[in-house]
Amino acid sequence: MQFKTIIEPFRIKTVEPIRSTTRGQRETAIREAGYNLFSLKAEDVLIDLLTDSGTGAMSSQQWAGMMRGDESYAGARSFYRFEAAVQKITGLKHVLPTHQGRAAERILFGSVLKPGDIVPNNTHFDTTRANVEHRGAVGLDIPIPEAREPQTIHPFKGNMDLEALQKVLSEQGDQVPLVMITVTNNSGGGQPVSMANVREASAICHAHGKPLFLDACRFAENAWFIKMREPGYADKTPLEIAQEMFSYVDGATMSAKKDGLANIGGFLAMNDNDWAQKCRTMEILGEGFPTYGGLAGYDLEAIAVGLEEVLDEDYLRYRIRSIAYLGDRLDAVGIPFIKPTGGHALYIDAKALLPHIPWNEYPAWAFSNVLYIEGGVRAIEIGSVMFGRQPDGSEKPAAMELVRLAFPRRMYTQSHVDYLAEVLEYVHGMRGRIRGLKMVVEPPVLRHFTARFEPAHDVLVVD
Numbered sequence: 001m002q003f004k005t006i007i008e009p010f011r012i013k014t015v016e017p018i019r020s021t022t023r024g025q026r027e028t029a030i031r032e033a034g035y036n037l038f039s040l041k042a043e044d045v046l047i048d049l050l051t052d053s054g055t056g057a058m059s060s061q062q063w064a065g066m067m068r069g070d071e072s073y074a075g076a077r078s079f080y081r082f083e084a085a086v087q088k089i090t091g092l093k094h095v096l097p098t099h100q101g102r103a104a105e106r107i108l109f110g111s112v113l114k115p116g117d118i119v120p121n122n123t124h125f126d127t128t129r130a131n132v133e134h135r136g137a138v139g140l141d142i143p144i145p146e147a148r149e150p151q152t153i154h155p156f157k158g159n160m161d162l163e164a165l166q167k168v169l170s171e172q173g174d175q176v177p178l179v180m181i182t183v184t185n186n187s188g189g190g191q192p193v194s195m196a197n198v199r200e201a202s203a204i205c206h207a208h209g210k211p212l213f214l215d216a217c218r219f220a221e222n223a224w225f226i227k228m229r230e231p232g233y234a235d236k237t238p239l240e241i242a243q244e245m246f247s248y249v250d251g252a253t254m255s256a257k258k259d260g261l262a263n264i265g266g267f268l269a270m271n272d273n274d275w276a277q278k279c280r281t282m283e284i285l286g287e288g289f290p291t292y293g294g295l296a297g298y299d300l301e302a303i304a305v306g307l308e309e310v311l312d313e314d315y316l317r318y319r320i321r322s323i324a325y326l327g328d329r330l331d332a333v334g335i336p337f338i339k340p341t342g343g344h345a346l347y348i349d350a351k352a353l354l355p356h357i358p359w360n361e362y363p364a365w366a367f368s369n370v371l372y373i374e375g376g377v378r379a380i381e382i383g384s385v386m387f388g389r390q391p392d393g394s395e396k397p398a399a400m401e402l403v404r405l406a407f408p409r410r411m412y413t414q415s416h417v418d419y420l421a422e423v424l425e426y427v428h429g430m431r432g433r434i435r436g437l438k439m440v441v442e443p444p445v446l447r448h449f450t451a452r453f454e455p456a457h458d459v460l461v462v463d
């Protein structure tokens, strides 16, 4: 290639205006929202990086596909198109559409887990853990040790600790009905898992007679990292890499709101006939008939097209580069974040950035509030507000105080990212003036969604 600039590999056909607000308007909005970004009206946000889940832009091909949607209750044409798209990538025999990823988890775990079981995973996503625990089972996180060191560079920081896997299967194998690997490792910073790690984990599982499932939400981003970083894969297509990855597993759960490039949907897929039979029964109870699984025919069409588009090399290059580009900008001014940058988000290390704010005044929460007030940017705290309250009622600091900036797919352009970098640099410059918060209303579960706060020291930012 003669030219170095990586462009957005699309042109814009439909636009959705975003609204500028003044700093004063944002101060009022956040105060009224109890200093909780979840309680803002989305309209009052300029750049919304709360999540990459279901927030992306669909293509003209996806919208066209939706017009073809067959809304027949059973055996719709759209289902067979969807099933073929999933099978082309995964090679898995049984494909059950679901309305989201967590529905696939609930059906799978509801069918195969019993109290006291253990599910090893590189790192459980929060809904995955919640669904495992809902069955009275234990979600065991066994990432490699580097996963918990924000500044350590490792090409596949999402990898599973294979010795730990070997150990749990040897010592407690009777309690393990299945093993899962999450690609990319969302809760661990969007970090990829290598092909070698999936292959070896698969060999270990199969030697113990255990099925391996992929939490495949970001399989395409993971395939791209393998292509870029793992010897032997540079000349393979993302589709070939994804196919090899799935060839090692016995099943998968998927949220199509991520690498399905759709606004809603997901699936559960597997090879085992008996498990599939049990899961179809569960699916009918909660989601619907197994050829629509809680989705409209047009949703199935949008996902079928999305699964093909997400493996496009130009798209993946642009996608991964957008996050790395923001990382380069932040590195230049010394803003600390989890390195290397992951596939779908950049995670700022608020503990390193705001050492003067104690954990129980929620440094990452305070930083994300100030990002909104100063620049209209909405991020999410992954720290002591989200994880601080323990099952025994005590409060403890989270392992890390992170602010996650998640990028919706195909939504924002480079000028949005340049603006974002400028806001981050500005807020970094005023970091000494940022103060913490106290929680004044605390809901009993998943408190971060609806808790209310006040500044712990009169103001959030001192003059």
Ligand SMILES: *Cc1c(COP(=O)(O)O)cnc(C)c1O
Pocket: 053, 100, 101, 102, 103, 125, 127, 128, 182, 186, 215, 217, 254, 255, 256, 257, 258, 265, 266
């Ligand atoms: C989003 C996500 C899920 C759950 O999917 P939903 O569609 O939000 O229910 C599960 N695992 C991972 C890794 C995810 O990122």
